[in-house]
Amino acid sequence: MNGIKNSLVVTTSDEASAIxxxxxxxxxxxxxxxxxxxxxxxxxxxxxxxxxxYFGGKLVRNDTIYNLIKAYFEKRDRPFLESNMELAxxxxxxxxxxxxxxxxxxxxxxxxxxIIASMPGVPYEMKNMMxxxxxxxxxxxxxxxxxxxxxxxxxxxxxxxxxxxxKSVEENLPEFIKLAYLPNLGILRLRxxxxxxxxxxxxxxxxxxxEKIKALLKGYYYAEDEKxxxxxxxxxxxxxNLKLGLAESCSGGDISxxxxxxxxSSKYYxxxxxxxxxxxxxxxxxxxxxxxxxxxxxxxDVVITMATNARKKLNADYAIGVxxxxxxxxxxxxxxxxxxxxxxxxxxxxFAKKLIFPLDREKNIRLTTNYALINLLKFVKEELVF
Amino acid sequence: MNGIKNSLVVTTSDEASAIxxxxxxxxxxxxxxxxxxxxxxxxxxxxxxxxxxYFGGKLVRNDTIYNLIKAYFEKRDRPFLESNMELAxxxxxxxxxxxxxxxxxxxxxxxxxxIIASMPGVPYEMKNMMxxxxxxxxxxxxxxxxxxxxxxxxxxxxxxxxxxxxKSVEENLPEFIKLAYLPNLGILRLRxxxxxxxxxxxxxxxxxxxEKIKALLKGYYYAEDEKxxxxxxxxxxxxxNLKLGLAESCSGGDISxxxxxxxxSSKYYxxxxxxxxxxxxxxxxxxxxxxxxxxxxxxxDVVITMATNARKKLNADYAIGVxxxxxxxxxxxxxxxxxxxxxxxxxxxxFAKKLIFPLDREKNIRLTTNYALINLLKFVKEELVF
Numbered sequence: 001m002n003g004i005k006n007s008l009v010v011t012t013s014d015e016a017s018a019i020x021x022x023x024x025x026x027x028x029x030x031x032x033x034x035x036x037x038x039x040x041x042x043x044x045x046x047x048x049x050x051x052x053x054y055f056g057g058k059l060v061r062n063d064t065i066y067n068l069i070k071a072y073f074e075k076r077d078r079p080f081l082e083s084n085m086e087l088a089x090x091x092x093x094x095x096x097x098x099x100x101x102x103x104x105x106x107x108x109x110x111x112x113x114x115i116i117a118s119m120p121g122v123p124y125e126m127k128n129m130m131x132x133x134x135x136x137x138x139x140x141x142x143x144x145x146x147x148x149x150x151x152x153x154x155x156x157x158x159x160x161x162x163x164x165x166x167k168s169v170e171e172n173l174p175e176f177i178k179l180a181y182l183p184n185l186g187i188l189r190l191r192x193x194x195x196x197x198x199x200x201x202x203x204x205x206x207x208x209x210x211e212k213i214k215a216l217l218k219g220y221y222y223a224e225d226e227k228x229x230x231x232x233x234x235x236x237x238x239x240x241n242l243k244l245g246l247a248e249s250c251s252g253g254d255i256s257x258x259x260x261x262x263x264x265s266s267k268y269y270x271x272x273x274x275x276x277x278x279x280x281x282x283x284x285x286x287x288x289x290x291x292x293x294x295x296x297x298x299x300x301d302v303v304i305t306m307a308t309n310a311r312k313k314l315n316a317d318y319a320i321g322v323x324x325x326x327x328x329x330x331x332x333x334x335x336x337x338x339x340x341x342x343x344x345x346x347x348x349x350x351f352a353k354k355l356i357f358p359l360d361r362e363k364n365i366r367l368t369t370n371y372a373l374i375n376l377l378k379f380v381k382e383e384l385v386f
Numbered sequence: 387m388n389g390i391k392n393s394l395v396v397t398t399s400d401e402a403s404a405i406x407x408x409x410x411x412x413x414x415x416x417x418x419x420x421x422x423x424x425x426x427x428x429x430x431x432x433x434x435x436x437x438x439x440y441f442g443g444k445l446v447r448n449d450t451i452y453n454l455i456k457a458y459f460e461k462r463d464r465p466f467l468e469s470n471m472e473l474a475x476x477x478x479x480x481x482x483x484x485x486x487x488x489x490x491x492x493x494x495x496x497x498x499x500x501i502i503a504s505m506p507g508v509p510y511e512m513k514n515m516m517x518x519x520x521x522x523x524x525x526x527x528x529x530x531x532x533x534x535x536x537x538x539x540x541x542x543x544x545x546x547x548x549x550x551x552x553k554s555v556e557e558n559l560p561e562f563i564k565l566a567y568l569p570n571l572g573i574l575r576l577r578x579x580x581x582x583x584x585x586x587x588x589x590x591x592x593x594x595x596x597e598k599i600k601a602l603l604k605g606y607y608y609a610e611d612e613k614x615x616x617x618x619x620x621x622x623x624x625x626x627n628l629k630l631g632l633a634e635s636c637s638g639g640d641i642s643x644x645x646x647x648x649x650x651s652s653k654y655y656x657x658x659x660x661x662x663x664x665x666x667x668x669x670x671x672x673x674x675x676x677x678x679x680x681x682x683x684x685x686x687d688v689v690i691t692m693a694t695n696a697r698k699k700l701n702a703d704y705a706i707g708v709x710x711x712x713x714x715x716x717x718x719x720x721x722x723x724x725x726x727x728x729x730x731x732x733x734x735x736x737f738a739k740k741l742i743f744p745l746d747r748e749k750n751i752r753l754t755t756n757y758a759l760i761n762l763l764k765f766v767k768e769e770l771v772f
Contacts, residue, residue, distance in 0.1 A: 007404060009397035018393060018415070025411040029404075160467050163428050170429065181428050183508075246660075252646025253639030256660045260638025261748055263714055271666040274632075274642045274658035276651070279701055284659070284670070315665060328649055358462055359487075362647050363510070 004032065004138065005147070005195075014038055016050045023054060023116075031114055032138065034130075037121030039104035041083040048091070048107070051118055055109055057093035065090060065098070065105050072103055097133050101125040106133070115141070146199035150206050152190040152213055153223045156374035159183050162190075162217065169212045176202070177209060185363055186370035187229070219378050229373040230259050236380060237268035237318075244376075245314030246272035247285055247306035249297065250324035250340060251368045258369050270314040275306070285309050298323045298335055300352040303343030307352075311345045318380060319345050320372050327361045338364055342372050344379050390418065390524065400424055402436045409440060409502075417500055418524065420516075423507030425490035427469040434477070434493070437504055441495055443479035451476060451484070451491050458489055483519050487511040492519070501527070532585040536592050538576040538599055539609045541760040545569050548576075548603065555598045562588075563595060571749055572756035573615070605764055615759040616645050622766060623654035623704075630762075631700030632658035633671055633692035635683065636710035636726060637754045644755050656700040661692070671695050684709045684721055686738045689729030693738075697731045704766060705731050706758050713747045724750055728758045730765050 008029055012022040019038075026033045038047025052059055066088035073080045087103050090096050097106030097117070102125040109116040117134055119126045154162060159181055163170070170179055176196050182189040192209055194202040214221045223232045237244055246256055256272035259265050275281040278297060282289050287305045295301045306321025324340030331337035336356065343352040355371055357364040394415055398408040405424075412419045424433030438445055452474035459466045473489050476482050483492030483503070488511040495502040503520055505512045540548060545567055549556070556565055562582050568575040578595055580588040600607045609618045623630055632642055642658035645651050661667040664683060668675050673691045681687045692707025710726030717723035722742065729738040741757055743750040 005399075007399055008408070009395075011395035013391075013393050021411075021415055022394070025407075029407055158464060160427055160469050161465070163469055164467055178430070180430050181426070248639075250646075251643075252651075253634075253642030253658055253660065254646070256639030256662075257637075257643045257751070260640070260662065260712075260751070263747055265638075266662060269662050271662040271670075272639055272658070272660035273670070274639065274646075274660060276642075276646065276655050276657040277700075280657040283701075284657075284699065313670065314663075315669075326646075326649075356462055358458075360510075361649055365643070365647070 004142065004145075014044055014046060016046055016053070019047060019050045020054055023051075027114060027116070033114070033116045034134065035116070035118040036126050039106075039118065039120045041081075041086045041104075047118060048089075051094075051107060051109075051116075052091035055091065055093055055111070057091040059089040060092045061088055062090040062096055062105070063088075065096060068098065069103050097129055099125055099129065100132070101128045108133075108137075145195060145197055146202055148194045148199065148202045148206055150192045150210050151225055152192070152210060152217075152221055153225070153227055153229075154188045154190055154217055154220050155186055155222060155229055155370055156378075157188075157217075157220050159188060162188060162220070166190075166213050166216050169209060169216065173209060174205060177206060185359075185366045186374075189226070220374070222374065222377055228258070228262065229370065229377060230262050230265075233259070233373060233377050233380075234262050234265055234268060236377070236384075238264075240380075240384060242318060242380070243268055243270050243314075243316040245270045245310045245316030245319040247310035247319065247321040248272055248274045249276060249281070249306070249322060250326045251322045251365055251372070252276060252326075254365050255320065255322065255369045255372055258373065270316050273310055273313070281306065285313070296335070298325060298339060298341055300341055300343070300354070303341040303352050304345065304350045305343075307343035307345035308350050317346065318376065320376055321345070322368060322372055324364075324368060326364045326368075340364070340368050340371075342368070342375065344376060346379070346383055348383065349379075390528065400430055400432055402432060402439070405433060405436045406440055409437075413500060413502070419500070419502045420520065421502070421504040422512050425492075425504065425506045427472045427490075433504060434475075437480075437493060437495075437502075438477035441477065441479055441497070443477040445475040446478045447474055448476040448482055448491070449474075451482060454484065455489050483515055485511055485515065486518070487514045494519075494523075531581065531583060532588055534580045534585065534588045534592055536578045536596050537611055538578075538596060538603075538607055539611070539613055539615075540574045540576060540603055540606050541572055541608060541615055541756055542764070543574075543603075543606045545574055548574060548606070552576075552599050552602050555595060555602065559595060560591060563592060571745075571752040572760070575612070606760075608760065608763060614644070614648065615756065615763060616648050616651075619645070619759060619763050619766075620648050620651055620654060622763070622770075624650075626770060628704060628766070629654055629656050629700075629702040631656045631696045631702030631705040633696035633705065633707040634658055634660045635662060635667065635692070635708060636712045637708045637751055637758070638662060638712075640751050641706065641708065641755045641758055644759065656702050659696055659699070667692065671699070682721070684711060684725060684727055686727055686729070686740070689727040689738050690731065690736045691729075693729035693731035694736050703732060704762065706762055707731070708754060708758055710750075710754060712750045712754075726750070726754050726757075728754070728761065730762060732765070732769060734769065735765075 010022045012018045038045045069087050095108040099105050104120040106129050107118040119129045177194045180191045192206050194206045196202045253274045259269050273284055275285050281287045285306055286309050303321040303323050307319045311319035321343040325337050327337040338357040340355050341352055357367045396408045398404045424431045455473050481494040485491050490506040492515050493504040505515045563580045566577045578592050580592045582588050639660045645655050659670055661671050667673045672695050689707040689709050693705045697705035707729040711723050713723040724743040726741050727738055743753045
């Protein structure tokens with residue numbers, strides 16, 4: 001929620017001492033403590049009794065809750081069991097929160113300017129209580145600060161190189177804006193978080209910083225928010241009425257699968273020839289056997305030929321060709337495990353890039369996919385400028 | 387881990403005071419405290435410095451780590467930046483844990499009979515440290531009860547049907563053996579867990595129950611442990627010197643990518659023609675345009691032709707052809723979203739199966755992959771019997 005910072009999450013076991021000590025800890029470090037779970041009628045649910053003890057109360061029958069529960073069961077033609085009676089026993093020193101989606105009521109204590117709320121663990125019951133009871137209370141009690149996030153998606157560069165490139169911006173960020181690096185296999189989410197009282201001012205300031213970062217990471221920044229590279233590619237290709245084809249060896253169909261994950265990809269994507277075996281490279285992609293013999297399947301010439309021939313055979317405007325050594329074996333002194341050549345072809349140009357990925361087989365394949373896609377995007381954008 | 391109870395999980399923010407107070411709390415309530423994250427070279431990562439302060443040490447350059455990091459960057463032809471130097475500064479009062487999968491080293495303190503370990507947040511780096519350093523330490527320090535697991539991998543049947551089939555075994559399990567159902571997109575892990583003091587007796591008893599379950603799930607059970615279907619297929623194909631090819635439409639390369647994830651797949655896997663566009667189905671796979679017009683691309687006849695032509699073009703002994711409507715749009719009254727036809731072809735036989743998957747686009751694609759692979763495995767096994 002705006003301006004309330006989630007400083008701490010504690011997961012604890014269903015034991016009274018553990019619950020009490022977690023509560024001690026949370027109350028020492030926070031103004032608001034929200035508890036979920038442990039309110040059901042079964043023996044393992046002890047949170048209600050424990051909280052009641054903790055705040056020095058005792059459990060008494062709450063007639064409102066009793067009648068609601070009885071009605072709840074009657075409406076559903078379900079027997080009203082002895083254990084259900086327990087659900088109507090509530091601490092005598094809390095405000096009771098009615099559960100509109102189930103039978104376990106919530107509890108609220110306001111003590112020493114702190115708020116403690118206990119809600120059921122069933123997600124939609126808890127969410128309903130949050131929305132109908134807790135958020136309105138918090139909004140009323142705290143004139144809140146705003147928190148604004150903006151995420152920049154970056155790919156194709158290592159985290160420390162990116163940090164180096166944007167050092168000047170990072171070092172001069174206003175104090176109320178923080179920057180977090182969230183990397184995942186070749187893709188980095190740069191998340192700017194601003195905290196302050198004036199939301200629109202905050203949004204403006206964050207935008208200024210975001211634009212500075214984008215300018216410094218030109219070619220590597222590809223979208224805002226949690227977008228995949230394939231989504232940005234899809235938008236660009238469809239907007240420019242372009243078609244894409246692939247020829248994959250070491251990535252084994254992973255680039256294709258990443259593209260097809262996005263709904264609507266059939267509007268620009270033609271397909272992939274996954275030429276895993278040498279035979280297929282020669283027979284379907286028509287890469288010259290002599291070229292493979294001479295240069296090796298993992299080579300600049302072969303991936304350029306793969307890309308160019310895939311482009312033609314698949315009637316595409318652009319194509320990628322990829323060949324590499326994903327690992328764990330198959331490395332050579334001059335081509336260690338992780339070596340990947342990726343070729344790119346358009347009507348006007350063909351070129352290749354060599355990369356060396358340091359991880360295991362599956363992750364090297366994911367890295368190959370992400371690097372191939374970001375380099376394709378860069379290539380197409382550059383050609384569209386002219 | 388055996389006999390060690392996870393009593394508490396705390397998620398805290400990247401602020402020194404929050405980290406310290408979480409640590410206070412965890413140390414008051416536990417014998418072992420494992421921390422993850424916050425060890426990277428960027429400014430927002432302050433855990434190392436904070437822990438160093440907490441335990442009253444100071445950061446000094448660690449030559450072993452320095453040399454490892456330098457070598458790491460040199461091996462990858464990446465520049466060694468100033469910020470990377472930070473990675474070699476370690477507290478002078480901890481045991482340093484070498485990170486075999488990355489550059490941020492771990493730290494270990496053993497104080498007052500408590501263990502505090504700090505590991506990087508990148509999951510595979512952390513897991514490697516847990517396996518190579520932390521688990522062995524804990525095993526050495528604590529003598530524990532035995533817990534024995536055995537996981538049976540099952541695919542191609544719904545969870546409730548499986549439960550019905552193995553009811554007789556489940557109801558008569560000895561009290562010290564539990565059975566868990568762990569389903570994931572068409573694949574079900576049935577995990578037997580035994581708990582007791584005599585490990586070899588436990589292993590024997592679990593094996594007996596596992597064999598009973600396997601017998602009841604013949605054709606659907608495919609392997610023990612966490613094996614993927616593609617691994618079982620790979621073993622079977624290589625042992626029988628068979629080759630595999632694919633023609634994929636709606637799965638978009640996902641079946642191929644799943645096969646290629648397994649190291650050694652080049653020994654039996656030829657490749658895939660990802661014919662996403664109609665053009666490619668006609669031009670590369672030579673599916674008759676008239677057939678597509680008449681029956682539709684998502685039809686029994688088309689997937690059988692795709693499988694048969696892929697088998698021939700890719701010089702394979704077996705091939706799968708898949709076409710369907712992954713969603714979210716594109717459904718028809720007689721072919722709703724989620725409809726997938728999968729065809730299978732060998733020298734002797736060709737047939738197709740229709741399935742209707744109920745989930746979203748990405749999950750329907752994963753279901754397609756898993757059902758295609760388990761049906762291929764069944765088909766090949768049946769043919770090998772004769």
